Amino acid sequence: MQLEQKSFSVLSESLTNWQGRKEWFFNREHTDTYEQWYEGRYKRAEVWQKKVMAQLLGSNPEIKELLEFGCGTTRFTRWWEEIGIEATGADLSPFMLGQAVHLFEGDLVNADSHFMPFKDHSFDAVAFITTFEYYRDPVQVIKEAARVGKKGIAFGMMNRNSPKFFRRRIQQAFGKNPFYVTANFYTPQGLTHKIHEALEGREYTIEWTCTGLPKWFPLQQWSLPYGDFFGLYVHFKD
Template structure:
């Protein structure tokens, strides 16, 4: 099954995870690091692979001009119900935008499901204005979560059955090859998804402490920010 077909099937229940204690914790910690990487650029941000609009909504609430793009119509239908911002049904490898037309691009947990990530990065480079930024978040190969999610997907169909995870160094190589400069990386989520809820406050503190440390190479969720010269 193609990844987009899988997401079409689960769109109606996709957001349920965010209402769980673990899902809420993960979402909050990831967003904290994502927004801390933003340099306060004004203009239009593209939420690439926006899904049901989790980050699109967060950006919109911050008063940022945002466009959401996704390949799944069913996911977009849910996003459209949440807010009145432009949404586009499209392919990340063939972006329907003019050259140098966007100020920033945010892409969270999309690259795991791309067949040709290099082509998408080339497109991102094309549509960004000079000094524009790309912030990409993805799951990390070198993490306990990776092993757990992979094992689980063997016995039960999950999105991770179709995912390709990356290391921090692999992301750096991809970004440099695409032409991006001034790279910054972060990492959060260091413990398996089945940790007891009473430990969440503790692990949140560790996430903040370790986000920029060498331990980020072992985090479940890694971020990379780059700029177009």
């Protein structure tokens, strides 16, 4: 029993410090209430985020099977079916997947996105929804996604070009917001730079659009790089 307790302690510490740092998604206090957060004040933002991702992928007849990495509790993974896409979910956090298994009837995989346990071209596309911000080696993750995804890669991202970015950083300074301490926020241009670095030599096009604008603003989606959220799709041409 003492040996088992010690082994669990070592495992718990390695998960808590994945990538050599503490991550909120290995904390049951946060993962067990993740779905409630979406059903509360974040609901309106989710509606517009899904509209953006549907616009980028839903009208593409090439995308029939998709792998969503960092699927969490499968909030988006469950939704892809509504726009005609069969999804598989993957996540590193066993605590997130512990919630997901009760909510999602499709396939779920516990894995690290830096080393995806799938053969080349296993899916039509790979998607990252508000999870790519947490990867220490984003170029490696993009390379893996390009290997596994046959037609393209989709990103749903928290935008650095947003007043909420500064609010989050101020909250962190006062120890009020644990969710974004290790997050690296991108702009559409910043993410595009990483994509070009990872996919050098390949032929592809990039399409993106922004949402997450204030409720009072006359537009809720546009092609300017400002807003709390942007969707970006890399379409392989080779």
